[in-house]
Amino acid sequence: MSTVEVMLQKNPKRRSISGPIGKVFLQAFLILVAIVQIYPLIWLALFSLKDNSEIFSGDVAGLPKAFLWSNYTKAMSDGHVLTYFMNSVLVTAASIVLVLILSSMTGYAITRMNWKLSGLTMTIILLGMMVPIHAALLPLFIILKNLGLLNSYWSLIIPYVAFGIPMAVFILGSFFKGIPREMEESAVIDGCGIYRTFFSIILPLVTPAISTVAIFTFLSCWNELMFAVTFINNTAYQTLTVGMMSMVGTYITQWGIIGAGLMITTVPTVVIYLLLNKQVQKSMIAGAVKG
Amino acid sequence: MNSVFSNKGTIAVFVLPTLLLFCGIVLIPIFVSSYYSLLDWNGVGRGKFIGLDNYVEMFKDTRVLNSIKNSLLFAGASVFIQLPISLVLALILASNVKGEGFYRTVYFIPVLISTVVIAQLWSKIYNADYGLLNVLLQSIGLSSLAQDWLGQKDTALAASFIPTLWQYVGYHMLLMYAGAKSVSQDVLEAARMDGASRIRTAWSIMIPLMKPILKVSLVFSVIGAFKVFDLIYVLTGGGPFYTTEVPSTLMYATIFDTFRYGYGSAISVFIIVECLVCTILINSLFKTE
Numbered sequence: 001m002s003t004v005e006v007m008l009q010k011n012p013k014r015r016s017i018s019g020p021i022g023k024v025f026l027q028a029f030l031i032l033v034a035i036v037q038i039y040p041l042i043w044l045a046l047f048s049l050k051d052n053s054e055i056f057s058g059d060v061a062g063l064p065k066a067f068l069w070s071n072y073t074k075a076m077s078d079g080h081v082l083t084y085f086m087n088s089v090l091v092t093a094a095s096i097v098l099v100l101i102l103s104s105m106t107g108y109a110i111t112r113m114n115w116k117l118s119g120l121t122m123t124i125i126l127l128g129m130m131v132p133i134h135a136a137l138l139p140l141f142i143i144l145k146n147l148g149l150l151n152s153y154w155s156l157i158i159p160y161v162a163f164g165i166p167m168a169v170f171i172l173g174s175f176f177k178g179i180p181r182e183m184e185e186s187a188v189i190d191g192c193g194i195y196r197t198f199f200s201i202i203l204p205l206v207t208p209a210i211s212t213v214a215i216f217t218f219l220s221c222w223n224e225l226m227f228a229v230t231f232i233n234n235t236a237y238q239t240l241t242v243g244m245m246s247m248v249g250t251y252i253t254q255w256g257i258i259g260a261g262l263m264i265t266t267v268p269t270v271v272i273y274l275l276l277n278k279q280v281q282k283s284m285i286a287g288a289v290k291g
Numbered sequence: 292m293n294s295v296f297s298n299k300g301t302i303a304v305f306v307l308p309t310l311l312l313f314c315g316i317v318l319i320p321i322f323v324s325s326y327y328s329l330l331d332w333n334g335v336g337r338g339k340f341i342g343l344d345n346y347v348e349m350f351k352d353t354r355v356l357n358s359i360k361n362s363l364l365f366a367g368a369s370v371f372i373q374l375p376i377s378l379v380l381a382l383i384l385a386s387n388v389k390g391e392g393f394y395r396t397v398y399f400i401p402v403l404i405s406t407v408v409i410a411q412l413w414s415k416i417y418n419a420d421y422g423l424l425n426v427l428l429q430s431i432g433l434s435s436l437a438q439d440w441l442g443q444k445d446t447a448l449a450a451s452f453i454p455t456l457w458q459y460v461g462y463h464m465l466l467m468y469a470g471a472k473s474v475s476q477d478v479l480e481a482a483r484m485d486g487a488s489r490i491r492t493a494w495s496i497m498i499p500l501m502k503p504i505l506k507v508s509l510v511f512s513v514i515g516a517f518k519v520f521d522l523i524y525v526l527t528g529g530g531p532f533y534t535t536e537v538p539s540t541l542m543y544a545t546i547f548d549t550f551r552y553g554y555g556s557a558i559s560v561f562i563i564v565e566c567l568v569c570t571i572l573i574n575s576l577f578k579t580e
Contacts, residue, residue: 026388033380034397037461041400043423044412056421102309109305114297121306128317130570132518134539135563138327138546138556139320142334162316165309184296194301223405225521226539230547241407245525248411255415262408269403277396280403284462285469288507 041266048072048259055255071260079251080235081261084243091153091239092221095160099217100210102161103168108198110169111176112184122173128166133159133226141230155231156239160221168213171286175209176202212283215276222269240265321563327556334552345557355558358529358536365452365537366516373456374463374508381467382493395468398461406458410525413454417441441527447534451526455519463508470504471497506577513573514566538562 047055048071049064076082106125110118140159141150149155179202187197203210225241232238238246244261251257273280328345332338349355380398384391401409416423419439428437440450474497482492498505520539523529529536529544538558546555 023389026383027390030383030388030390030394034394037398037401037457040412040416040423040457041404043416047415061423061426102312105305106309109302112296113302113305115299115302121310124318125309125313128313130567131317131321132514132562132566134518134520134542134559135324136317136320137543137559138552139323140316143315143320158312159316162312165313166317169309188295194295194298219403223407225405225407225524226543229524241405241521244405244407244411258411262411265408266404269405270400273400273403274396277399281395281399281465284399284402284465288466288504288511 107172369512377463385471406521
């Protein structure tokens with residue numbers, strides 16, 4: 001069991017916290033914090049269902065009088081949110097798949113195969129974890145422009161994959177290290193080639209690491225703004241983050257529609273989180289305790 | 292066996308695509324950036340080599356200095372406001388309080404949401420006329436405090452820090468929670484046997500043992516503050532009157548609005564160096580203690 005799993009395990013020994021009054025006070029405090037953390041999002045959900053007159057009438061915090069689902073259809077069609085959404089799905093999915101393929105192969109070669117430069121390669125790749133993306137923005141812009149790739153899906157997928165690789169190689173590599181040698185030995189003795197050994201024996205053993213990397217890559221690509229706003233200005237290729245910015249410009253006075261757009265951006269992430277919350281939390285911790 | 296696992300061709304197939312992509316897109320551009328920072332270049336034609344002039348100009352430019360000051364204030368607020376709150380929450384949740392899983396899950400939700408959404412949401416919360424914050428102040432009888440939070444020089448910087456605090460408190464809480472959970476139960480048991488109070492145990496035993504994870508949190512929050520871009524770009528665009536401008540938004544404006552490629556690159560190099568120096572500093576600080 002990894003340290004991360006130990007960290008997230010419940011301690012079976014329950015121990016009471018100093019007296020009933022202390023307990024009530026503590027719970028009240030925790031609930032208050034929970035409200036502060038979650039209420040802005042509930043408020044967003046509510047105003048995404050209202051019209052302007054209701055929002056501006058002063059009752060900003062109340063329930064909508066009538067639930068205006070039309071805000072959502074308007075955001076989807078007139079506001080192009082559906083296009084942005086599909087673009088985000090496509091860019092994110094492609095980035096996740098490519099990150100997984102490239103970094104699992106590289107991580108495997110570095111940790112399990114014998115070659116002189118493996119240590120150096122690992123060091124070079126890990127350097128990438130410390131570099132802020134700002135550093136590469138202008139040179140990348142110029143490279144993509146010269147290749148004629150600005151305003152295409154590739155202008156986002158290529159940088160997202162490249163910047164996702166270091167963390168992915170690190171996480172997958174540390175899982176590969178934990179696999180016993182005998183697994184590979186017996187596979188080879190049974191006549192498996194290296195590719196077969198890797199794809200059908202080794203990869204299935206590291207599914208937890210694969211899902212960790214997938215979640216991590218999903219979050220960073222789905223939410224990325226700086227590259228997306230620089231490399232793409234054609235609505236047809238804009239992702240949700242950039243699309244939301246241009247949408248706010250267009251619908252500056254129609255809060256309900258903007259709210260609906262923001263909800264459409266947010267809901268998939270929150271749903272994935274609620275479904276996989278342990279796995280998500282583990283992957284965030286794994287990303288932090290790399291050092 | 293050995294021949295299978297040291298086959299040069301196979302290794303090349305496994306490693307080369309990644310390495311080429313990584314070097315071409317991440318590594319080389321960083322060096323290219325440092326080269327651009329030595330040029331006077333507007334992106335058209337060839338840049339003129341001017342040595343370190345951009346850096347000299349940077350440290351005389353009040354707009355740059357102001358943006359650096361703002362990012363330092365962001366870092367300070369993260370370290371002295373956000374991290375203590377996260378630590379308290381983490382220690383409470385790690386002490387087997389009822390509903391710990393639920394709270395941990397809820398506190399973490401904002402971390403996952405796109406900063407663009409968070410910035411839009413908070414710009415609505417801060418809205419001078421109809422925003423949630425002013426309405427809340429009015430409803431508790433503090434109408435005199437209601438104001439245009441993001442539009443005024445005095446309040447804009449503090450107001451743009453709050454959303455970051457709100458968003459990442461859950462992240463640091465989770466890291467510290469994991470750190471607190473990994474402290475051995477035997478040690479805590481022993482402290483309790485010796486009659487140490489909960490607060491005493493937290494202060495003298497938990498926190499010292501959580502040092503590695505506290506270091507990670509510290510590095511992340513300081514570097515995060517130096518890198519902050521999305522939030523400011525969407526929330527205020529650096530205004531009003533540059534009061535919320537940070538190096539990354541200034542770099543962006545310098546490159547893509549005023550087309551000073553060389554000068555903008557110098558700012559980006561400054562951001563990298565700032566992050567590296569801080570990481571090294573914090574690491575060595577934690578080592579000597």
